[in-house]
Amino acid sequence: xxxxxxxxxxxxxxxxxxxxxxxxxxxxxxxxxxxxxxxxxxxxxxxxxxxxxxxxxxxxxxxxxxxxxxxxxxxxxxxxxxxxxxxxxxxxxxxxxxxxxxxxxxxxxxxxxxxxxxxxxxxxxxxxxxxxxxxxxxxxxxxxxxxxxxxxxxxxxxxxxxxxxxxxxxxxxxxxxxxxxxxxxxxxxxxxxxxxxx
Amino acid sequence: xxxxxxxxxxxxxxxxxxxxxxxxxxxxxxxxxxxxxxxxxxxxxxxxxxxxxxxxxxxxxxxxxxxxxxxxxxxxxxxxxxxxxxxxxxxxxxxxxxxxxxxxxxxxxxxxxxxxxxxxxxxxxxxxxxxxxxxxxxxxxxxxxxxxxxxxxxxxxxxxxxxxxxxxxxxxxxxxxxxxxxxxxxxxxxxxxxxxxxxxxxxxxxxxxxxxxxxxxxxxxxxxxxxxxxxxxxxxxxxxxxxxxxxxxxxxxxxxxxxxxxxxxxxxxxxxxxxxxxxxxxxxxxxx
Numbered sequence: 048x049x050x051x052x053x054x055x056x057x058x059x060x061x062x063x064x065x066x067x068x069x070x071x072x073x074x075x076x077x078x079x080x081x082x083x084x085x086x087x088x089x090x091x092x093x094x095x096x097x098x099x100x101x102x103x104x105x106x107x108x109x110x111x112x113x114x115x116x117x118x119x120x121x122x123x124x125x126x127x128x129x130x131x132x133x134x135x136x137x138x139x140x141x142x143x144x145x146x147x148x149x150x151x152x153x154x155x156x157x158x159x160x161x162x163x164x165x166x167x168x169x170x171x172x173x174x175x176x177x178x179x180x181x182x183x184x185x186x187x188x189x190x191x192x193x194x195x196x197x198x199x200x201x202x203x204x205x206x207x208x209x210x211x212x213x214x215x216x217x218x219x220x221x222x223x224x225x226x227x228x229x230x231x232x233x234x235x236x237x238x239x240x241x242x243x244x245x
Numbered sequence: 246x247x248x249x250x251x252x253x254x255x256x257x258x259x260x261x262x263x264x265x266x267x268x269x270x271x272x273x274x275x276x277x278x279x280x281x282x283x284x285x286x287x288x289x290x291x292x293x294x295x296x297x298x299x300x301x302x303x304x305x306x307x308x309x310x311x312x313x314x315x316x317x318x319x320x321x322x323x324x325x326x327x328x329x330x331x332x333x334x335x336x337x338x339x340x341x342x343x344x345x346x347x348x349x350x351x352x353x354x355x356x357x358x359x360x361x362x363x364x365x366x367x368x369x370x371x372x373x374x375x376x377x378x379x380x381x382x383x384x385x386x387x388x389x390x391x392x393x394x395x396x397x398x399x400x401x402x403x404x405x406x407x408x409x410x411x412x413x414x415x416x417x418x419x420x421x422x423x424x425x426x427x428x429x430x431x432x433x434x435x436x437x438x439x440x441x442x443x444x445x446x447x448x449x450x451x452x453x454x455x456x457x458x459x460x461x462x463x464x465x466x467x468x469x470x471x472x473x474x475x476x477x478x479x480x481x482x483x484x485x486x487x488x489x490x491x492x493x494x495x496x497x498x499x500x501x502x503x504x505x506x507x508x509x510x511x512x513x514x515x516x517x518x519x520x521x522x523x524x525x526x527x528x529x530x531x532x533x
Binding site: 109113114117118119122125126129130132133136137140141143144147 | 251254255258259262263266267269270273274276277278279
């Protein structure tokens, strides 16, 4: 198959069929925590995208040029968390300087990207799937864009929910969980989209 | 020696990575440094630092920022007391009066021996959970449940569960009010520290039923109403309530209560007792 077509298909599969939230169920904490407003959800999505793309890039080098030559592949979780934590710190400083309102809106969820399992998940998947550098970075970037799509869609739904009439036992968080489940089922429809061609 | 080399490599590799990222972060910190008003950190250092939320802000950091912005008053940190108010007022260059020191009072004396159990509860160890099951396991559905929900939220360790009820140590309690919100029975109330005459019961049931539920329940007999020289104690919905603004803390209502449910905390504090006696003489009230 044409390599460019293959790469394009890979990007789409990262966003739709292998969506980190709806089909791998990683990163649900910020997905539910910061999806109250579209604006902050978008900011969170961008921050995660930045961290995930760079984490994929750096962990690739750390894994193949530091850990593998020294036979330390078993230390990958610790080394990757180190990379992710540093990246999150940089993002935090950057946002504090350039977008203080977004910084305060994201609040505790910003440093919590460190423990966002989607970020660690993408780096570990890159290794276990044996992706090369290009595919690792693409997986990180577009996997995070899938996260962005999911969290913005969720925020849109939750903004509408504000004015909707919800029965009192389901009000607030419970209905959000129900919606997250329904959205996940909807994304199930994409699951076999690229099965024949990839 | 050779078998230790992998360990050495691991230490060097991870340590090296750590140092590298640390250096990058150090550079980034310089590059992205934000000028912070130094008064914020000064105020932050002056407050009590328990993140209790008594000031109405998300935490001590948020409160310090609000004070410097001018949104919050300098005397909102109740746990810090007068010392903190003075420190903040100095930092901000404003005059601030300390708030009246408050203390949380558990208005219940229903210890295990005074209140019987209606059923054995063996579920989640939580006051809210047990009070949701047909009014709770203790016979009195107004009193302390005794599972210590308040104890778990107290940031200062001022609450102890003694004999099935919560007991608050006045000297440790800072008056932040965290326990008030968490109590499902609403028996904890913030009272001025010098309000030492307290009706230690919230039982709204009529006298006969209340008497069966607890040996120290308020039965709504109104004897305290008649004994009060300033008409500050009233029986509302079957339970006596003291109006703190007019109460002179004379303690006249204490001995007349047939159920011993009005407690005079002066008796535990000789110094305050002397003050109260002086106050009573001033108002021509006979001290019991």
